[in-house]
Every structure is written in C-alpha cells, then in structure tokens.
Amino acid sequence: MPDIYVPLPSHIYSCIELEELILTKDIILKPPPTDFKGFKHIRKLELSFILLEGDILSSLIANCPKLSVLILKDLSNLNNLVIDAPKLESMSLSVSSVGLLKLKNVPNLARTIWDSISTTTDRKTTEIADAIKHLSASCELKSLPLSSLSSKVGRLLRRPNQNVEVEHNYNYENNLKLGNLVELDIKGVTGSNAELKFIKYVLSSSIVLRKLTIKVRGIDDVVELKLQRELNAFQRASPKAQIIVS
Structure with missing residues (x-):
C-alpha cells in the first residue's frame, strides 16, 4: 500500500459525456461534489489498485445508468458493495477483501x-x-x-x-x-x-x-x-x- 494517495480531480465529475472511465494505482476515490448528477453515458468502469472512501463505489455505480462493463481489481477499503446497474452485461471482481456484497439490479448480466x-x-x-x-x-x-x-x-x-x-x-x-x-x-x-x-x-x-x-x-x-x-x-x-x- 502506498504512503500517499492522490485524490481524483473533482473536475472529472463534470465530464458528463464520458463513455469510459479507467482509474488505476495510487488514487483515492472520494465522494463527488454535491452537484454531481451522475455519469449518464459511461458504459465501462474499471478500477484497480485504488483506495475507496466510505461507500462511494456503490453510489458511483448506481449513478452510471448505461454501465455495461464493470471491472474491479485490488481495491482498498472495500467494505460494502451494492451493485445496482440495470444495463450491466459483464462484471469482473478480483479483490482481496470485501464485506457486504449485494447484487441488487442486474437483469442483463x-x-x-x-x-x-x-x-x-x-x-x-x-x-x-x-x-x-x-x-x-x-x-x-x-x-x-x-x-x-x-x-x-x-x-x-x-x-x-x-x-x-x-x-x-x-x-x-x-x-x-x-x-x-x-x-x-x-x-x-x-x-x-x-x-x-x-x-x-x-x-x-x-x-x-x-x-x-x-x-x-x-x-x-x-x-x-x-x-x-x-x-x-x-x-x-x-x-x-x-x-x-x-
């Protein structure tokens, strides 16, 4: 585990036209700004070797209504994970530790x-x-x-x-x-x-x-x-x- 994690720049959350988001290595994912309305067009989300703050991941997934591919690998502080992704077709989980895991809404997986x-x-x-x-x-x-x-x-x-x-x-x-x-x-x-x-x-x-x-x-x-x-x-x-x- 690195000594220093770099926060994800807040302006990323304003890139509402994003279709793919890949985050890897030494990044800390914190809750988005209060005015964040979700990534309406993201189809692929890939997170690896990053640190999570709170239950941010569940919220992020739920705010990607078109998400079809989800890849999670070696995430730190992954306590609870609720996957609410009605368009999700493919999911890969490779994590060393997880607490609560719930598949809430994945009809197309x-x-x-x-x-x-x-x-x-x-x-x-x-x-x-x-x-x-x-x-x-x-x-x-x-x-x-x-x-x-x-x-x-x-x-x-x-x-x-x-x-x-x-x-x-x-x-x-x-x-x-x-x-x-x-x-x-x-x-x-x-x-x-x-x-x-x-x-x-x-x-x-x-x-x-x-x-x-x-x-x-x-x-x-x-x-x-x-x-x-x-x-x-x-x-x-x-x-x-x-x-x-x-």
Missing part, C-alpha cells in the same frame, strides 16, 4: 468472473455464496468462472476451532432456476461438502448448461476419482451438460 475473493467473516463468505445463487433469479447469466471463492466456501464447513457450522439452504424451486447458464468453470475445488452442495445446486438448476469444468487442488488421484463419481451421480437439469474434472 450475462458474464461474470469472481477471482481471489476473500472475506472478513464466515458470514460474509456465506453472503457471497448466496449472491452467486441469487444471480439465477435476477439476470441472464450465461458464463460463470469462479476462482478461489469456491474453496473458501468449502472451508466454511471444515475449519478447525469453529463453533458455528455454516450451512447453505439451496432452493430448488423454479424461480431460482439458472435459465441461461451455459458454462461454469470452478477452480481450486477440494471436494468439501459445501462445494458439492453448490455444484449439485448448479447442475440441478441449469437447464441449458453445456459444460461444467472443475479444476481440483490439493487432492490425490484416489480422492479425485471419488469426486468424479459423486459428481456423475448428481441430477442434471440439462441433458447436454458435460462434467470435466482436471
């Missing part, structure tokens, strides 16, 4: 990448897993690569010295069907109960799924074979769904 997300508490990790699940009821999601997050969800059920066991109550009702998901790629799978529950939910809910790719980590050939057999026994909503384990 078709592709999202979740990479290297860690959380402050077990409850926050559960909220992220639930956020992924509720994508099914709120958007047109077709592709969902997951990296690192799946293993974190899995570790919830088997961490030592934990007094509370975190469970996910996956809902198989029709209103939570993944009606558009075609491809799912999960990295870092260890075969935990929570991971298997999530995969079982996806397979039973994804009616047009074609390929589920699972990349294992830290298990031997015997355990991998057992995992493969368990996965093959899961019910599949899509007759064309293929499971690839590597």
Whole structure:
C-alpha cells in the first residue's frame, strides 16, 4: 500500500459525456461534489489498485445508468458493495477483501468472473455464496468462472476451532432456476461438502448448461476419482451438460 494517495480531480465529475472511465494505482476515490448528477453515458468502469472512501463505489455505480462493463481489481477499503446497474452485461471482481456484497439490479448480466475473493467473516463468505445463487433469479447469466471463492466456501464447513457450522439452504424451486447458464468453470475445488452442495445446486438448476469444468487442488488421484463419481451421480437439469474434472 502506498504512503500517499492522490485524490481524483473533482473536475472529472463534470465530464458528463464520458463513455469510459479507467482509474488505476495510487488514487483515492472520494465522494463527488454535491452537484454531481451522475455519469449518464459511461458504459465501462474499471478500477484497480485504488483506495475507496466510505461507500462511494456503490453510489458511483448506481449513478452510471448505461454501465455495461464493470471491472474491479485490488481495491482498498472495500467494505460494502451494492451493485445496482440495470444495463450491466459483464462484471469482473478480483479483490482481496470485501464485506457486504449485494447484487441488487442486474437483469442483463450475462458474464461474470469472481477471482481471489476473500472475506472478513464466515458470514460474509456465506453472503457471497448466496449472491452467486441469487444471480439465477435476477439476470441472464450465461458464463460463470469462479476462482478461489469456491474453496473458501468449502472451508466454511471444515475449519478447525469453529463453533458455528455454516450451512447453505439451496432452493430448488423454479424461480431460482439458472435459465441461461451455459458454462461454469470452478477452480481450486477440494471436494468439501459445501462445494458439492453448490455444484449439485448448479447442475440441478441449469437447464441449458453445456459444460461444467472443475479444476481440483490439493487432492490425490484416489480422492479425485471419488469426486468424479459423486459428481456423475448428481441430477442434471440439462441433458447436454458435460462434467470435466482436471
């Protein structure tokens, strides 16, 4: 973390015709001027290696009504993130820490990448897993690569010295069907109960799924074979769904 962050110049908020905003490295994003009316034309917002002040990010996203591409990477002080973006089609999250994560209004989201997300508490990790699940009821999601997050969800059920066991109550009702998901790629799978529950939910809910790719980590050939057999026994909503384990 740098010793000095440079504030984003306030005149940027007066550039109302902006269609793309990319901010990277050693910038602090503070609340905009009181007369800020939003970026009415921005379609792409990319933020990486910057410091956030308060809940500015949620407000900024909500004030970009035409936003279709959102890329967030290594943001400092990302406590709460509410994504309200009705035109959003693609989203990439690669952040080291996040508190509350809520996908409020993303009906057109078709592709999202979740990479290297860690959380402050077990409850926050559960909220992220639930956020992924509720994508099914709120958007047109077709592709969902997951990296690192799946293993974190899995570790919830088997961490030592934990007094509370975190469970996910996956809902198989029709209103939570993944009606558009075609491809799912999960990295870092260890075969935990929570991971298997999530995969079982996806397979039973994804009616047009074609390929589920699972990349294992830290298990031997015997355990991998057992995992493969368990996965093959899961019910599949899509007759064309293929499971690839590597």
